[in-house]
Amino acid sequence: MLSTGRVYQAGLLALAISALSAQAQVPRLPTDNSLLVPNEYLITFTGEPGTSEGIAAANDFFASLKTKKIPYTIYENYTTLLNGAYIGVEDKYYDAVHSISTAASISASRLSITDDSPPINDKSTANPPLPMLADEYTGVNLVRNSTKWDGTNVKVGIIDSGIDYNHPAFGSCYKTKGCRIQYGHNYVSDTGRTDPLDTCNGHGTHVAGILAGNHGVFKGVAPNATLGIYRAVGCDNKGSVQHLAKAAEQAYKDGMQVVNISFGSPGGWSDWVMSTLVDKLRAHQIHVVTGAGNNGMDGLWTVVSPAVSRYSIAVGSMEVPKIYSLYMNVTVGGKTIPVRRSEQQTTVPLINLKDAPFTRGLSSAGDDYGCSPIANDVKGAVVLIQRQYCSLTTKAANVYNAGGAALAVYNTDSSDMGVIIFEYEVNLPSFTIFQNDGQALVALLDANKDATVTVDHSVFVFDNQFATAPAFYSSWGPNPEGPIKPDLLAPGSYIYSSLPLNQGSYGLMSGTSMAAPYVAGLVALLIQSGATFDDNNLMSNVIHTATPAKNAAGQFYSVAQQGTGLVNAYNALTANLAFRTRYNLPTYYDDFSYSTYPFAIYYENHGKEVANYKFAAKTCLSVSGVGTGTVMATPPLTSTAGASVSFSTTSLSTKAGSNGNFQVTITNSKLDRKAFLIYSGYIQAYAASGSTGYTYSFPYMGYAYDSSSISVLDKSLYGLPCMVRQSEYQCLDPSASHKFTFTGRDFPVILLRFQAPVAQMMIKVAYAATPTKNHASVEDYFFSLQSRTMDSTGYQYVEKVWDGMGHATSTPQNVYKMPKGKYVLRFQIQPVRTNNKVQYYTSPTIEIGS
Structure with a gap:
């Protein structure tokens, strides 16, 4: 769930339209970046795992598939935490599968993510171990200096992208006598290994360091805990529920007492499979600590699954007063000033400049937006450009064409720096700085002709201008079904922790991924101190001794944003x-x-x-x-x-x-x-x-x-809801009839965005002449269960492609091509908490045949 601050996807905002119209152009969802895996499902059966009832239910389910003549493939069986199986079955049979009585639940395969941005190059430089600055603000240093608790003999499982077990922070060993990593397995095939070695990602190694690293002055919260490392997230930062379920089962079999899960599926619900697994682990007296998610900029109801589980300890991210940051040293007027900077983009070699010229990039009109060719001499220089008015890609291209050596972009608001991601590769090292730093540099550069800058990859301690506030990216609750989420906050921004040796040994990451292991380490200390699996003790101490945060006006931030506030390890251990x-x-x-x-x-x-x-x-x-x-x-x-x-x-x-x-x-x-x-x-x-x-x-x-007074369908973005052609992605005239060939990419696509939690959505087919009378079904049992619609691309809408197929409700296994005629798709949407008031959306007319 890593997020290195706001991710600026260059050009994304340029797709927005200034007026909403029937012909509105909408951005196209990259199909290879969807979090839903087509034609794969995790099925749970009635009955408990390993019981005669459970076994009979599984046998009955597969017998029913054969009776209904539904082809399927079994990829995985689950018999420990879950009574279920991960199967391949075509999506068109979803309703037929759902109608089998021994299927307790059917979950579409939904990828979980640890990161909504590519890996950052600036991690890839050798760094020494440094102390964790956040320990000073959370009572961890006090625990370390005044108690003996360090996690000894407590088993902590980490389900993530693996670990670099060659790292000295973990003893440079794996499963050998005396080694702290005594358990582990790799469930992802992308490395060709069975052990959980993390060489291509870094996320899991960073998480493990926060929780239990131990290398000189660098110490995790529980630096002597015994570790179980379960690699269920691949090099692409995504994890299939197929592997996540196996990892959770193995953590239970290995006797883990605490499990850390720093990833999730956006827009979570507590009955999604990963949340169910958390509930099962807790039923076996295993505490599960989860990252709340990094979709805070998208507002309420954005906590991910499994953090929405009633029984998880869901951790959001808090900003603390002192943080490490990459920086550049600017020398101007005989004075050298360290200035915080973001990581650079990944597609070019690492920047390494000493005493390079530093100048503003100005157009012929005298502005510094970089949206037109650079007029002044910037050859070999680091060029300062202001955000706004055009894409970051355009700015970088203009600086590159003018001979600049690097691009520094300063913000036009007081938000976090963020990371630059270009639409296409520009061979120019580029990074961002804060608005106030940029404005100060502009004044200095205007007053001095000669300025130089040194940029490398070391870190420096800076004051955090966002201190004592929930991080802007930290996901908001509440859980759409009931429990308060997140439960509390922990330090999560610019955390210095271990990285794989091939990525530089140590580096910075930000996100609720970094906050969760902080609390998981505390739970390990509490277990070592004698706390039993008893909510009246351990869970109460973790959550209720936290410190709620206030804004500058002295007002407490909402519980939906911070839970009970910033964790306090010493108070939790001694209350x-x-x-x-x-x-x-x-x-x-x-x-x-x-x-x-x-x-x-x-x-x-x-x-x-x-x-x-x-x-x-x-x-x-x-x-x-x-x-x-x-x-x-x-x-x-x-x-x-x-x-x-x-x-x-x-x-x-x-x-x-x-x-x-x-x-x-x-x-x-x-x-x-x-x-x-x-x-x-x-x-x-x-x-x-x-x-x-x-x-x-x-x-x-x-x-x-009264939530029933709110339309669950948000109409503020791109003129949604609307229908587009899959090949064009332009909103079609809702009053006209539109012909589709249903070949190639000529299919109707309905785009929706929810602004409130949705419990269920059914899709029906009606004749255009009688649009309120259902004729056939597309999806009778499509449980959207979206607190809000988000995915790893950053787009916030549901995309439903219709292939022209339908079925009668009474025989859902008989899927057939709709005959020639004019139809509409009728969406029946059941929001949460609206007194069962169904809301509808009817598509424009879809014409099949001539």
Whole structure:
């Protein structure tokens, strides 16, 4: 789930249109980058794995396939965590397969991703071990300096892209006596190996270093933990559910006590297979820590699967005050200034310049946007260009044609630097810098004729201008079905950790992938300290001792963005009170009327002294994913309005070894339902005057609007929903009839975008003359289960290609070509929490034959 900040895909925004019309041009989804694998499914059967009932159900399922004359191939059987199989079967038989009673669930093969950008070249340079800066802000240094806990004898599994076991941070060994990596397997065939050696990716090695690395001054959170490494993610940063399920089963067989999963499928639901696997692992008393995802720029409901699992510890990313960064040394006016820079793009050799000329790139009109030929002399120089008005590819091409040695792009807003990705290769090292640094450099360059710059691949410690805020890329909750997600935050930006030796040994990565192993390491320390598999202890300590973050105005960020806030390892390990709130603090779906919500918080005193506490209610910013005209708002809108909270008691005095509960009531009657707000806050328990103890935070969240008043189909992007030809990708006139040959690439494609969670979508065929009367089915059991529609390409819409086939609901295995005639596709969309109010979209007329 790595994201090195905002990824600038050059030219992507140029495809946007200024007006929405029937002839709107929409971007084409690259079919080779889809996260759905065609014609492959993971089926679970009724009955538990290994039982006579489960075996009988599996046998019945395959017998039914044969009876229905549906061809299939078995790729994998699962008999430990799941009672199921991974099979190949043509998509057109989906409804027929779904109709088999012994199929408990049918999951389309959905790839999980660790990274939404290509590997970064600047990782590929030899670096020494350095300490993890984030340890200073999360209590890890305090744990290391004052306790003996280091993860010894705790088994931690990492399901990822493998590990470079030759790295000194992991003992330069694999499965030998005394080696910390004692378990592992490779389930991906792209390296031709059975061991989980990570040479082509780096993600898994980086994650493992944060969790359990140990090399000189570089130490992970649990530097002496025993590791199980399960390679289920390939060199392309993608993992098939076929391999992920096998890895989870093996982690269980090997006795892992904690499992870290730093990847996921965007727009997750808790009944997707990876989430189900998390639930199964927990049922076997294995804690699973997951990265929340890196789709925060896309707003609410973007936590990935498996992080949406009710039983995962879902970790988002927090910015901390000091970070490492790549940089360039700019010398101007006799003064040398270090300036943060992003990684360069991957397609050219690494930049390595010493005392090169540094200058602005100016057009004949005097601007520095780089959108027209560069007019001043920039030969051999690093050229400073401003973002905006044209693609980054165009800017780089103009600098290259003028003889520039490298391109430095400064932002036009205060967002993160991001990484440049060009539309096509430009043989020019290019990187970005912050807006404020760029503006300062412009002033210096305008005042001084001679300036030089040195650029290499070392890192330097910088102040983080985004400190103490959730990272902009960190995915927002809530889980569309109920539980609060993410659970908490950990450091995730510009984390310095181990990389494969062939990628330079150490380097920077950012994302919730980096935050998750931080918490997984803490769970290992808690297990070593004696915490048992008991939510009242271990889980409570991890989550409720975290520190909620506030913005510059002193307002708490929404629980939907930060959970309980920044993890505190020392507090978690030494807290004496435990609270049983982990699974009885749901999100309150108040869709249809104002309500009052009472609930209880249970506590246990595990300390040796009386604990005296006071209670207070803290309101977070309310957020809304619905903007003007009930159109999706990204980022979410905010409001200071919140729910009111009352307590059965405002204080607590509990003796050592005692337990009890107190009552809390939440009322949202003062909130404006037309504002479509998701409200949240914390009930905080803090040490009473004269007592000692930590502050514990218990999050709550609720909806204060009728979601049935919102159209689930967002019409704000590219004129969607609309129908296009697969060969053209231009919205067709909705009032006209359109002929298709259904050959080559001449197929109708329906493009949809959801702005709210969707539970189910059925696709029917109707005659154009009677568009509201279903004639046949395309997909009766197509469970979209999309919190929001996203994939690894960054496009935010569903693409449904119709091949002209249909079937009768009564006999779904009989798929046939629709005869000549005029038809429409009728989409029946069932959003979540809308009082079962189905919404519809009817396509333009599709003409088959002449």
